[in-house]
Amino acid sequence: MPLPILAITSGEPAGIGPDLCAALPRREWPARLVVLGDRAMIAARIHAVEPALDIVDYAPDAAPRPGALEVLHVPMATKAVPGRLDAANARYVLDVLDRAIAGCKSGEFAGMVTAPVHKGIICDAGVPFSGHTEYLAEATGTPLVVMMLVGGGLRVALATTHLPLKDVSAAITRPLLTDTLRILHTDLRQRFGLAAPRILVAGLNPHAGEGGHMGMEEIEVITPVLEQLRAEGMQLIGPLPADTLFVPHTLKQGDAVLAMFHDQGLPVLKHASFGGGVNVTLGLPIIRTSVDHGTALDLAGSGRADPGSLFAAVELAIAMAQGQTKT
CATH class of the missing domain: 3.40.718.10 (Isopropylmalate Dehydrogenase)
Incomplete structure (x- = not known):
């Protein structure tokens, strides 16, 4: 039986989301984890923390490679600097979410796990945004x-x-x-x-x-x-x-x-x-879990971000996708 595929959104590119993704291959998961985001940005951030980590392009029908990180490329508007917000990339953050939502609705992904976004910078870009929860409700037509x-x-x-x-x-x-x-x-x-x-x-x-x-x-x-x-x-x-x-x-x-x-x-x-x-x-008609913390701009790119909440979010999403009980 094929492993369920989970979409992991990398979140605000100036925050710790891309750093946290570097930790995912440290464990063997009973699911296939696919990180969504700009491939070059993710590679640069991850290799600063895990220089030897292999990054492979996501292909739905390909066999997963143990120990490697699968990335589904979503292009950024401009280069991201760790710790420095840029409203030019606000639309990119939402594009990443939209791709994950579309994959969940189509059945390509069994669920999605979201890294943190920065509400303020998205609003500064002229897009009213009060949070993942409300955005997902609108995108899935959930009242x-x-x-x-x-x-x-x-x-x-x-x-x-x-x-x-x-x-x-x-x-x-x-x-x-x-x-x-x-x-x-x-x-x-x-x-x-x-x-x-x-x-x-x-x-x-x-x-x-x-x-x-x-x-x-x-x-x-x-x-x-x-x-x-x-x-x-x-x-x-x-x-x-x-x-x-x-x-x-x-x-x-x-x-x-x-x-x-x-x-x-x-x-x-x-x-x-x-x-x-x-x-x-x-x-929601789809499974969505997330970390319980913010973008931690001061830790971005430092290698000191704690992946504990992301790991817990992935564990819970897998359990929900498999119909298991999880506290």
């Missing part, structure tokens, strides 16, 4: 996707993602929360092999609103949604105060957490797993 990070024994999904804090309350509506929990429940079953997932749901306000004294969102939005979905058979616990949800005794009662906003859930997970966490996009 709603859910960001979930996995690591340190935790699975933490988000009801809202890249929003200013002042906009979070208005964004958390009954339809959004209902759809988010349904996607989370479905993918925990189908992608993670949990027959009856238990989901811990955080409140929005301190002390989960303190009975309405610190906010009404729990009473007016979150609790009615949980009651409705419990009646449909979902195992939902909450709304829980976030400051006591993330303690060992409570976490043992659930298989995943739904946090209401980005910085409510992710600091805890990154404290537990930094360097080995994985970002997963739920609700």
Whole structure:
């Protein structure tokens, strides 16, 4: 049986994405890993770290070469300098993503793993871009996707993602929360092999609103949604105060957490797993995992970038592609 092929996007060329790719051949993987990006740039960056590493051009029907790095060439607009962002290459970064998405949609790739991009420089180039998650949703015609990070024994999904804090309350509506929990429940079953997932749901306000004294969102939005979905058979616990949800005794009662906003859930997970966490996009028709860190411009080209999160993202994508459960 042929090995599944995973697309590994090399990310922002001024960041550590290309450096991380150099570490992939250090392991034997139960999949064929193909790095997408500018071949000359990747070769230069990788050979600065791994001088003896063989780089071969990707051909879908070719047999993989153990110990070599397969590269699918996507040309850059201009030469990249490690640590120095250039808006001229913003379109290139999106071209790499588009090629990976197209390959996943066609069945050429079993899934995609993304190295970090720099949102600001893409926006500076005149392309509105709030993140991989939203871009993938639009590219696949998916009306709603859910960001979930996995690591340190935790699975933490988000009801809202890249929003200013002042906009979070208005964004958390009954339809959004209902759809988010349904996607989370479905993918925990189908992608993670949990027959009856238990989901811990955080409140929005301190002390989960303190009975309405610190906010009404729990009473007016979150609790009615949980009651409705419990009646449909979902195992939902909450709304829980976030400051006591993330303690060992409570976490043992659930298989995943739904946090209401980005910085409510992710600091805890990154404290537990930094360097080995994985970002997963739920609700897509394709498999997508990613590193849980940024472009680290100060480390680009230094040979000191830690590939732990990329390795974990690849491991999880392989497990999901093979229908296995993976924490």
